[in-house]
Amino acid sequence: MLISCGDDSDDPLTDSTEEEKQLESLSASAWTMSSITLDGADATSNFDGLVLTIKSDKTYTTNGSYDPVWPSSGSFTFGSDINTLTRDDGVSMTISVSETSLTVTFTYADSGGRIDALPGDYVFSFTS
Numbered sequence: 727m728l729i730s731c732g733d734d735s736d737d738p739l740t741d742s743t744e745e746e747k748q749l750e751s752l753s754a755s756a757w758t759m760s761s762i763t764l765d766g767a768d769a770t771s772n773f774d775g776l777v778l779t780i781k782s783d784k785t786y787t788t789n790g791s792y793d794p795v796w797p798s799s800g801s802f803t804f805g806s807d808i809n810t811l812t813r814d815d816g817v818s819m820t821i822s823v824s825e826t827s828l829t830v831t832f833t834y835a836d837s838g839g840r841i842d843a844l845p846g847d848y849v850f851s852f853t854s
Contacts, residue, residue: 748808751823752780757852765846772844778828778852795834806833828852 742750759776762769773796779787787799794815802819811819819832829851836845844850 745804745806748804748823749780749782749784751825752821752828753782754825755854757828757854759850760853761851763849764844767850771842773850776850795844796801796850827854 745793750786757778759773762773773792776792778786780786784821785801788796797815803816805818809821811821817832822829831849833847834845
């Protein structure tokens with residue numbers, strides 16, 4: 727005779743989607759910049775003190791203005807998978823996240839606007 731206490735699929739922890747789990751990891755703490763490269767060269771000093779906060783409602787803020795490469799606030803959507811995000815300014819980013827580190831990779835193209843920014847391939851490394 728088999729006896730069951732219920733269906734395990736009703737457990738909200740096991741019912742979380744991959745996107746929800748990724749959002750939980752991203753929003754677990756503020757992310758402090760540890761290093762930045764631009765086309766493989768160190769660009770950390772250009773973003774000195776950057777702290778990124780990601781919220782579970784798919785919004786983000788930084789502790790300062792790093793426009794236009796990294797806006798001070800905005801929102802994002804997931805792309806084709808949970809490791810691809812698209813900011814509301816159209817920049818597509820590839821991410822890798824663990825409990826203690828976040829790496830964000832993207833290409834910034836010069837917008838031709840009044841604000842000078844260096845176009846190229848950026849890699850932002852953060853720690854929690």
